[in-house]
Amino acid sequence: MSDMPLIRLTEVTKTYHLESGDFTALDHVSLDIAENEFVAIMGPSGSGKSTMMNQLGILDVPTSGELYIAGENVAKMSSLERTHMRRDIIGYVFQKFYLIPLLSAYENVEYPLILKYKKRDTTGRAADYLRAVGIDPDMGAHRPNQLSGGQQQRVAIARALVNDPKILLCDEPTGNLDSKTGLQIMEILCDLHRKGKTVIIVTHDPHIGEYAQRTIRLADGRVVAS
Amino acid sequence: MRDIFFDLSVRSVRLNFLRSLLASIGIVIGVVAISSMGMLGTNMQLSVKDQLSANVNTVMLTSDVVKMSTGLGAAPSSNTIDTSTLNDIKGSAGQNDVVTIHHTSTQFSVGDQNGRGSIYGLDPSDVPKFLTIAEGSNIRGSDALVGATIASNFNLVPGSTIKIGQNCATISRPVVRVAGILAARGIAADGVNVDNGIVVDDTWYTDHFGELDQYDQVNVIVQDVDTINQTEAAINAKVNRNSDVVRISDASSRLSTITSTLGTITTFIMAIGGISLVVAAVSIFNVMMMSVKERVQEIGILLSIGTEKGEVRRMFLYEALILGLIGAVVGGIMSFVIGYSVVNAMIGTTQYFFQPASLIYIPYGMVIGVVVCVASGMYPAWAASNMDPIDALRSE
Ligand SMILES: Nc1ncnc2c1ncn2[C@@H]1O[C@H](COP(=O)(O)OP(=O)(O)O)[C@@H](O)[C@H]1O
Ligand SMILES: [Mg+2]
Numbered sequence: 001m002s003d004m005p006l007i008r009l010t011e012v013t014k015t016y017h018l019e020s021g022d023f024t025a026l027d028h029v030s031l032d033i034a035e036n037e038f039v040a041i042m043g044p045s046g047s048g049k050s051t052m053m054n055q056l057g058i059l060d061v062p063t064s065g066e067l068y069i070a071g072e073n074v075a076k077m078s079s080l081e082r083t084h085m086r087r088d089i090i091g092y093v094f095q096k097f098y099l100i101p102l103l104s105a106y107e108n109v110e111y112p113l114i115l116k117y118k119k120r121d122t123t124g125r126a127a128d129y130l131r132a133v134g135i136d137p138d139m140g141a142h143r144p145n146q147l148s149g150g151q152q153q154r155v156a157i158a159r160a161l162v163n164d165p166k167i168l169l170c171d172e173p174t175g176n177l178d179s180k181t182g183l184q185i186m187e188i189l190c191d192l193h194r195k196g197k198t199v200i201i202v203t204h205d206p207h208i209g210e211y212a213q214r215t216i217r218l219a220d221g222r223v224v225a226s
Numbered sequence: 227m228r229d230i231f232f233d234l235s236v237r238s239v240r241l242n243f244l245r246s247l248l249a250s251i252g253i254v255i256g257v258v259a260i261s262s263m264g265m266l267g268t269n270m271q272l273s274v275k276d277q278l279s280a281n282v283n284t285v286m287l288t289s290d291v292v293k294m295s296t297g298l299g300a301a302p303s304s305n306t307i308d309t310s311t312l313n314d315i316k317g318s319a320g321q322n323d324v325v326t327i328h329h330t331s332t333q334f335s336v337g338d339q340n341g342r343g344s345i346y347g348l349d350p351s352d353v354p355k356f357l358t359i360a361e362g363s364n365i366r367g368s369d370a371l372v373g374a375t376i377a378s379n380f381n382l383v384p385g386s387t388i389k390i391g392q393n394c395a396t397i398s399r400p401v402v403r404v405a406g407i408l409a410a411r412g413i414a415a416d417g418v419n420v421d422n423g424i425v426v427d428d429t430w431y432t433d434h435f436g437e438l439d440q441y442d443q444v445n446v447i448v449q450d451v452d453t454i455n456q457t458e459a460a461i462n463a464k465v466n467r468n469s470d471v472v473r474i475s476d477a478s479s480r481l482s483t484i485t486s487t488l489g490t491i492t493t494f495i496m497a498i499g500g501i502s503l504v505v506a507a508v509s510i511f512n513v514m515m516m517s518v519k520e521r522v523q524e525i526g527i528l529l530s531i532g533t534e535k536g537e538v539r540r541m542f543l544y545e546a547l548i549l550g551l552i553g554a555v556v557g558g559i560m561s562f563v564i565g566y567s568v569v570n571a572m573i574g575t576t577q578y579f580f581q582p583a584s585l586i587y588i589p590y591g592m593v594i595g596v597v598v599c600v601a602s603g604m605y606p607a608w609a610a611s612n613m614d615p616i617d618a619l620r621s622e
Contacts, residue, residue, distance in 0.1 A: 059530055059616050080534065087532025098527045098619065102237040107230070114230050115532050159531070 004071050006166060006198055007033040007056060011065035014051050014221075025051040027221040028065065035166070038193040039200045040212035048221040049202045053171050056200060057090055058082045070166060087115050091160030095172035097152040099144035099159070105151075106130065106140030109158045116163055129158040133188060150181035157188060168192060170201040174208055186211050231537055235544035238517060246549055249513040252506030253553025254560060257595040259499030261561035262568050264587030265579065267492025269569045271485050272578040277412040282477045284356070284416035285446040285458055287315060290466075290473040306440035311471055318464040319446045322457060325352045327418065327443040328431045334424065335389040335399070336380040343376055344423035345390065347431025355447055356416060357425070362406030369405035371425040377407045388424065390434070400434055402426060415477030416445055444472075454478065503594065506553070507602040514546055514606035525610050526618025535611035542610050546603025553599065554592035561588050 014026040025048045033039055041049050054060040055067055058074055067074045070089055074082065092098075099108045110126040130140055133154040144152055153173060160168060170189065174182030182205075190211055193199045203209055217225040239246045289305035307315075316324050328347030333340060350365050357371070362384035365371055372382050382388070382404050389399040408420050432438040446461065448454050458474050465472050518525070528538055565588070570576050578584055 054616055057530070083529075083532055083534050085532075086530065092531055094619075098523075098530075100234075100524060100527055102234050102241070102524070103230075111230065112531060115534075115537070120228070120230070 004068060005032040006035045006070060008068040009055070009065065010067075012055060012062045012067055013064045014048075014055065014060070015063045025221050026055070026062075029221075029223055030065075031216065031223060031226050033198065033200065035198055036193070036196055037198055037200075038190075038211070038213045039198075040209040040215045041200065041202045041218065042204070042206075042209055042215055043218035043224075045204075047218040049218055050171060051221070052218065053169055053200075053202055056167070057092060057169050058085050087112060088163055089166045091157075091163070091165040091168045093153070093156050093160050093168065093170040093173045095175040097144070097149070097156045097176070099152055099155060101144055104141050104143055105135065105147060105155045106137075108144070108155055109162055112159060112163045126158075126162060129162045130155070132161075133158045149177050150184065153177060153181075153185055154188070157185070161192070166198055168197050168199045170199070172202055172204070174203070174205065182208070229540075229544075231541040232544050234541050235548055238521070238545055239548050242513075242517070245513060245516070246552070249509050250549050250553035250556070252502070252509045253550060253595045253599055254557040256499070256503030256506045256598065257554055257557025257591040258561045258564055259502045259591075260496055260594055261558070261587045261591030262565035263495045263499040264492060264590065265561075265565040265584050266568055266572060267488065267495060268581075268584045268587065269573050269576075269578045271488045271492065272581065272583065273573055273575065274413070274488060275481065275485055276578075282415060282481060283448050283451045283454065285448065285454060285461070285474060285476045286417050287444040287446065287461070287465075287472045287474055288442070290470045306437060306442055307444055307472060308441075309439045311465055312441060312444060314465045315444055315446065315461055315472075318460040319457060320460070322449055323352075323355050323447040325349075325355060325445040325447060326428070326441045327445060328428060328435070328437055329418075329423075329442050330435055332390060332424075333392045335393055336382065336386065339380060340393055341376070341380065343373075344419065345431070345435075346418065346420065346423055346425045347428040347435070348425055349428050353425065356418070356445070357411075357420065358409040359406040360409040362404070365405050365425065365427050367427065368400070368402050368430055369427065370402035371406045371408050371420075372404055373408050373421040373423045373425075374410035375421040376424065377404075382407065390424070402430070415481060416447075417443060418445070451478075500594075503598050506595075507598050510546060510549060510599050510602040511606065513549070514542065514603045515609075517545060518542065518606045518610045521610075522613065522618050522621045525613055526615050526621070529611075529613065529615035530619055538611040539607040542607035543600060543603050546600050546607070547596065549603075550596035550599025554595040557595055558588050558592045561591055 010030050012026055012029045013024060016023045016025055029052070041052060043049055055062060058069060061075045069085065072085065077085070100111065103111060106126060109130055110121045113121045113126060127137055127140065131137065135151060135154050135158065139147070139151065144155070147155065168189070173189070174185055177185065186208060189199055189201065201208070201212065209215055215225065216223060287307065289307050291305055312326065326349065329344055331342065332345045333342050335341070353364055353371065359371065360374070370388060376382065384404055384406055386404045387401050388404065389401055391399040402424070408425070410421055411419070412421070414420070446457060448457050454476055458476065462474055525538060566576060566579055569579050
């Protein structure tokens with residue numbers, strides 16, 4: 001097990017059962033991602049990028065093949081164990097930010113700490129992470145709908161980081177931002193990579209892709225370059 | 227520290243305040259219906275019990291013999307207790323008072339006003355043992371005591387006269403003079419319902435209605451109510467030793483029959499009130515499903531970043547609980563006001579309203595309201611927690 005990388009996919013296949021027949025969104029994908037890599041997943045629309053991210057984020061399990069995250073076989077875990085993996089070792093950054101609308105910016109960052117420790121945060125960690133992504137503590141009381149897109153994405157990154165995950169998964173993190181704000185977000189992600197995080201990002205944008213050390217190209221559910 | 231899932235529920239209820247309020251109205255109505263019906267029934271029971279329990283120390287004895295007429299065409303005589311049976315009763319009743327009672331139904335006239343009521347023949351010395359003379363004095367000779375209802379209907383006062391018997395031009399009727407007026411008894415548990423009756427001296431009764439030494443009813447008034455069962459057993463062993471001669475009953479068994487009947491009625495009307503809670507449950511269920519449907523994407527976010535299913539369930543159950551508590555508190559306050567008015571209007575007194583047995587129906591109704599609410603939220607909460615996070619996130 002000692003030579004097991006942080007993420008390993010062996011012949012991972014994901015098939016959707018549709019009325020029109022089965023549709024294979026991921027087709028026997030095998031690859032390893034090591035700790036502290038910065039990976040960009042690229043490919044045309046419908047090539048299976050999001051499907052791949054759902055697998056890496058333990059939101060779904062392979063139809064066949066094996067997926068190991070941090071040494072654990074995802075398919076063999078219980079639903080509750082997968083929930084705890086998502087909470088503790090993965091941080092998610094979404095294209096549409098997906099902050100919890102009824103919680104303030106500060107509470108959104110505090111939320112994963114509450115999930116993990118089952119109590120409100122008294123360590124000041126949530127505030128520290130907000131400051132680290134460039135959100136003024138005064139903004140902490142604002143609800144997500146009172147923040148700009150860039151601010152929301154910063155809060156989302158703080159939320160993704162607060163439980164100190166090993167892996168940061170970002171599905172088109174700049175897709176809903178103007179190019180200047182998008183580049184600021186990319187600077188934050190690069191900085192996190194420098195500090196030791198494993199960053200995996202899905203993007204269409206070749207400029208964004210250039211930030212990554214490694215590019216995995218998908219087409220029709222297959223890896224065409226990695 | 228407050229639970230964040232509770233905060234989320236409170237905020238969700240606040241965000242949809244009007245909708246939540248409307249859903250709670252169903253619970254309010256249900257709680258009010260259950261509580262005030264329960265209180266009404268209990269107040270009814272308490273007031274009946276109070277009226278009856280004055281005479282629970284009385285054993286009532288009536289004839290249990292079916293007397294067949296021997297001669298052809300002879301009218302069957304009514305069943306009575308004869309002297310030898312009476313002596314057996316007296317012999318087995320110990321120190322307790324034995325009261326012999328004659329009664330029948332009769333017409334009477336006061337001036338030119340005709341009426342109908344019961345007439346009782348009692349030994350004057352027995353009267354104070356179980357009747358209260360509210361006004362005037364006890365009977366002597368051809369005196370009579372009249373019940374409260376008759377007295378007020380015919381404006382009788384001590385000194386008034388009553389003609390007893392059917393109004394008939396050819397026969398002159400016996401006249402009694404009102405010596406006193408009896409206190410109202412309500413439904414008398416000892417079988418002597420004098421409110422609409424006239425009490426005369428037993429000798430006068432047998433002179434005019436016959437049945438000398440033949441008693442319609444014999445009451446044994448026990449000194450210690452705890453010995454009533456022993457007394458009944460002693461009388462039964464003696465009097466009914468060969469065959470069933472007298473039927474023995476007492477107010478306590480009648481009282482329990484009546485109160486248990488009233489209890490059944492109370493449960494029944496509460497169940498009718500409970501139907502409104504079924505309607506409330508449907509509306510809570512509907513509002514909770516709407517809440518779940520509107521928040522699908524939020525549920526997707528919560529689940530995808532590592533919220534346990536149980537925590538999502540808890541969030542929605544809190545929401546149902548909040549709706550239930552709002553409904554229960556408002557319903558509880560309204561039950562108090564409405565229950566008080568209903569009891570006052572239907573029973574005519576609120577003297578029993580503040581007794582624990584009556585007021586308990588308010589918390590009782592409130593708890594049922596909350597439980598119904600949370601139960602209605604169970605399926606929506608379950609549905610929310612079992613969503614697929616990917617599908618939920620994708621929904622708009
Ligand atoms: N839940 C689903 N049911 C059926 N088909 C799906 C589902 N999710 C994705 N697909 C299909 O799988 C293919 C890959 O989708 P996706 O991974 O979202 O592509 P990308 O993110 O690269 O655009 C698409 O053709 C899409 O229609
Ligand atoms: Mg996609």
